[in-house]
Amino acid sequence: xxxxxxxxxxxxxxxxxxxxxxxxxxxxxxxxxxxxxxxxxxxxxxxxxxxxxxxxxxxxxxxxxxxxxxxxxxxxxxxxxxxxxxxxxxxxxxxxxxxxxxxxxxxxxxxxxxxxxxxxxxxxxxxxxxxxxxxxxxxxxxxxxxxxxxxxxxxxxxxxxxxxxxxxxxxxxxxxxxxxxxxxxxxxxxxxxxxxxxxxxxxxxxxxxxxxxxxxxxxxxxxxxxxxxxxxxxxxxxxxxxxxx
Amino acid sequence: xxxxxxxxxxxxxxxxxxxxxxxxxxxxxxxxxxxxxxxxxxxxxxxxxxxxxxxxxxxxxxxxxxxxxxxxxxxxxxxxxxxxxxxxxxxxxxxxxxxxxxxxxxxxxxxxxxxxxxxxxxxxxxxxxxxxxxxxxxxxxxxxxxxxxxxxxxxxxxxxxxxxxxxxxxxxxxxxxxxxxxxxxxxxxxxxxxxxxxxxxxxxxxxxxxxxxxxxxxxxxxxxxxxxxxxxxxxxxxxxxxxxxxxxxxxxxxxxxxxxxxxxxxxxxxxxxxxxxxxxxxxxxxxxxxxxxxxxxxxxxxxxxxxxxxxxxxxxxxxxxxxxxxxxxxxxxxxxxxxxxxxxxxxxxxxxxxxxxxxxxxxxxxxxxxxxxxxxxxxxxxxxxxxxxxxxxxxxxxxxxxxxxxxxxxxxxxxxxxxxxxxxxxxxxxxxxxxxxxxxxxxxxxxxxxxxxxxxxxxxxxxxxxxxxxxxxxxxxxxxxxxxxxxxxxxxxxxxxxxxxxxxxxxxxxxxxxxxxxxxxxxxxxxxxxxxxxxxxxxxxxxxxxxxxxxxxxxxxxxx
Numbered sequence: 001x002x003x004x005x006x007x008x009x010x011x012x013x014x015x016x017x018x019x020x021x022x023x024x025x026x027x028x029x030x031x032x033x034x035x036x037x038x039x040x041x042x043x044x045x046x047x048x049x050x051x052x053x054x055x056x057x058x059x060x061x062x063x064x065x066x067x068x069x070x071x072x073x074x075x076x077x078x079x080x081x082x083x084x085x086x087x088x089x090x091x092x093x094x095x096x097x098x099x100x101x102x103x104x105x106x107x108x109x110x111x112x113x114x115x116x117x118x119x120x121x122x123x124x125x126x127x128x129x130x131x132x133x134x135x136x137x138x139x140x141x142x143x144x145x146x147x148x149x150x151x152x153x154x155x156x157x158x159x160x161x162x163x164x165x166x167x168x169x170x171x172x173x174x175x176x177x178x179x180x181x182x183x184x185x186x187x188x189x190x191x192x193x194x195x196x197x198x199x200x201x202x203x204x205x206x207x208x209x210x211x212x213x214x215x216x217x218x219x220x221x222x223x224x225x226x227x228x229x230x231x232x233x234x235x236x237x238x239x240x241x242x243x244x245x
Numbered sequence: 246x247x248x249x250x251x252x253x254x255x256x257x258x259x260x261x262x263x264x265x266x267x268x269x270x271x272x273x274x275x276x277x278x279x280x281x282x283x284x285x286x287x288x289x290x291x292x293x294x295x296x297x298x299x300x301x302x303x304x305x306x307x308x309x310x311x312x313x314x315x316x317x318x319x320x321x322x323x324x325x326x327x328x329x330x331x332x333x334x335x336x337x338x339x340x341x342x343x344x345x346x347x348x349x350x351x352x353x354x355x356x357x358x359x360x361x362x363x364x365x366x367x368x369x370x371x372x373x374x375x376x377x378x379x380x381x382x383x384x385x386x387x388x389x390x391x392x393x394x395x396x397x398x399x400x401x402x403x404x405x406x407x408x409x410x411x412x413x414x415x416x417x418x419x420x421x422x423x424x425x426x427x428x429x430x431x432x433x434x435x436x437x438x439x440x441x442x443x444x445x446x447x448x449x450x451x452x453x454x455x456x457x458x459x460x461x462x463x464x465x466x467x468x469x470x471x472x473x474x475x476x477x478x479x480x481x482x483x484x485x486x487x488x489x490x491x492x493x494x495x496x497x498x499x500x501x502x503x504x505x506x507x508x509x510x511x512x513x514x515x516x517x518x519x520x521x522x523x524x525x526x527x528x529x530x531x532x533x534x535x536x537x538x539x540x541x542x543x544x545x546x547x548x549x550x551x552x553x554x555x556x557x558x559x560x561x562x563x564x565x566x567x568x569x570x571x572x573x574x575x576x577x578x579x580x581x582x583x584x585x586x587x588x589x590x591x592x593x594x595x596x597x598x599x600x601x602x603x604x605x606x607x608x609x610x611x612x613x614x615x616x617x618x619x620x621x622x623x624x625x626x627x628x629x630x631x632x633x634x635x636x637x638x639x640x641x642x643x644x645x646x647x648x649x650x651x652x653x654x655x656x657x658x659x660x661x662x663x664x665x666x667x668x669x670x671x672x673x674x675x676x677x678x679x680x681x682x683x684x685x686x687x688x689x690x691x692x693x694x695x696x697x698x699x700x701x702x703x704x705x706x707x708x709x710x711x712x713x714x715x716x717x718x719x720x721x722x723x724x725x726x727x728x729x730x731x732x733x734x735x736x737x738x739x740x741x742x743x744x745x746x747x748x749x750x751x752x753x754x755x756x757x758x759x760x761x762x763x764x765x766x767x768x769x770x771x772x773x774x775x776x777x778x779x780x781x782x783x784x785x786x787x788x789x790x791x792x793x794x795x796x797x798x799x800x801x802x803x804x805x
Contacts, residue, residue, distance in 0.1 A: 019667050030663075047671075050668040051667065057661075078671055091658065121674070122675050122676070132689075136692045139692060140695055
């Protein structure tokens with residue numbers, strides 16, 4: 001039995017059942033009842049990129065711009081190339097003045113993040129599999145068809161490079177999801193401290209909407225790292241993970 | 246013709262060069278130990294002929310020479326020529342000596358050098374490094390104004406006979422002064438008190454941002470001096486020592502004492518109401534193009550501010566009295582030197598006259614503080630007369646500085662509106678699942694298997710022995726099952742052995758056992774077949790088949 005197909009069918013059925021909830025939430029938003037709309041979007045499961053996006057918009061209208069950034073980030077994880085999501089995320093970050101702070105100052109790191117973040121993990125997995133099959137078939141062709149060997153070897157090399165890049169991107173994304181989960185600061189002023197203690201020396205301050213990476217989770221305290229590499233301990237209730245545990 | 250032209254140039258250059266003659270005298274060191282010599286040089290600049298200095302006798306000094314060096318050079322038609330009369334002075338006692346002023350007659354005119362003091366210390370006395378290698382700070386005034394950028398240079402002096410190769414480090418304290426300096430060191434020479442020095446100039450500038458009294462220094466300049474590594478070369482020249490690797494570079498620190506600098510506020514007294522904040526010495530040049538236009542046509546007003554001072558304090562020009570003009574955002578281009586002590590700032594402003602009553606562009610004023618004159622000044626230029634004609638045709642495009650400009654439209658910004666479709670659910674994860682690993686494993690295993698199969702096929706085609714050996718057992722077992730009599734049974738065995746050993750199968754007998762060291766069971770089977778075939782011995786065919794099978798199994802396991 002194909003369990004994946006069965007699971008997908010169940011999810012589709014579930015979505016159809018919640019399509020009405022989605023439309024009702026949109027109607028609440030249009031009526032200017034943003035708090036009710038946000039609650040309605042939050043109840044919809046499973047959440048699609050559109051649900052996260054609209055939920056982010058509702059939070060934005062309520063003035064919770066940090067939480068809006070969090071929802072846009074969640075939407076971006078599901079649809080990394082959606083221009084509406086990227087535009088609203090950028091706009092919300094600029095509204096809070098954290099657009100530059102959320103980007104690594106190192107050009108190479110920025111490039112790598114933009115490349116690996118431009119596709120979902122599933123996309124990278126598919127690219128990896130397809131590139132591997134194509135590479136193997138081209139190698140087989142190069143072995144069997146002597147006449148086209150040179151061309152096939154070149155194509156196989158290119159496909160192999162593509163496979164290597166897809167594998168690297170996939171491995172990085174999976175590693176980052178497990179070992180460097182991202183979070184968004186939701187309160188207006190958070191202090192990053194040198195130790196997970198309330199009276200520890202303050203190292204730096206974070207503002208709402210700042211994106212951080214969780215390097216260590218000690219329950220009520222997180223050791224986080226900003227995009228510029230600065231690390232400090234913050235209260236866990238001051239931020240929320242982009243991908244819930 | 247060319248020779249004549251060259252001669253003319255030479256003559257003209259010589260005439261120009263003859264105008265400026267100067268005479269000077271110097272010693273290479275003013276303090277020496279007894280037993281050493283000093284070089285005394287009379288330099289005549291501006292001519293190479295007519296000079297014949299007479300060296301007076303000095304009690305206690307033996308004078309040898311002179312040796313005369315002359316040089317002539319022409320650069321850009323400008324001739325420079327000089328003569329040097331070099332004497333070697335060797336003291337015959339210790340003490341203070343005075344080389345008197347010399348009168349040197351050049352082309353009928355008398356020039357006089359300065360007297361020079363020479364100290365001869367007892368033997369073994371080391372010359373003081375303080376007078377041999379030292380540094381000084383050059384600053385126009387010990388007081389500077391807030392916002393002023395004032396040149397502050399550090400000059401290292403080294404006696405001409407000290408083999409200095411360069412500077413290797415410069416550390417200083419200049420808190421509150423905003424000191425910065427150029428990395429490139431300028432070199433030159435200078436005569437101090439009749440003594441020749443090489444100098445190394447570190448060009449810098451201070452730009453204080455706080456009021457108060459600060460100090461530049463203490464500072465340390467590391468000077469690289471060539472010193473003898475082993476015995477000096479017999480020529481006694483550092484050039485040969487350098488060439489033969491007999492010298493090594495030694496770093497000698499030269500210390501500068503702190504120099505107090507007072508930072509003053511800009512005076513309130515006499516400060517004009519329209520003071521712009523600029524500090525320095527500035528000139529304003531204003532131009533407008535075109536000056537004859539039709540209403541609606543653009544005019545590019547260029548304001549160029551040049552001079553010396555802190556260009557960062559020069560603000561954008563604010564133009565008043567432009568109510569009858571439509572204004573566009575000005576562009577600014579700034580060019581300044583590395584120390585921000587001089588430069589220019591150019592403002593370009595596009596203006597469009599709104600009606601034909603406009604007759605001029607108002608004057609441009611820049612009120613600044615001159616820290617040298619210690620007073621406020623105003624640089625002003627204009628007004629510029631304009632001829633503006635009434636608009637009788639359609640408005641023209643706004644063109645300035647060769648490009649089409651349009652006022653930038655301010656667009657509203659907000660978040661993108663809601664999505665109307667809920668969309669598909671998040672797809673099931675693929676990475677890490679069994680399906681994913683299977684999809685990864687399949688092509689690798691498939692390719693590996695295909696390569697192995699191809700390799701075997703290729704070998705079967707190329708290697709007949711291998712091909713026969715590979716299919717021997719299978720073929721033998723198939724024929725063994727079909728064999729009906731002892732002849733066929735023996736043929737099966739012969740064919741098997743032929744394939745297995747890659748020899749012709751016809752004619753294989755029991756002798757093959759010895760030739761190929763086969764097990765005795767093979768001989769026994771041959772003999773049993775022969776007995777059944779030729780001697781009519783009764784034999785069990787099924788048993789013989791089993792024996793042949795056993796032989797095949799045994800030979801398949803064996804390696805030979």
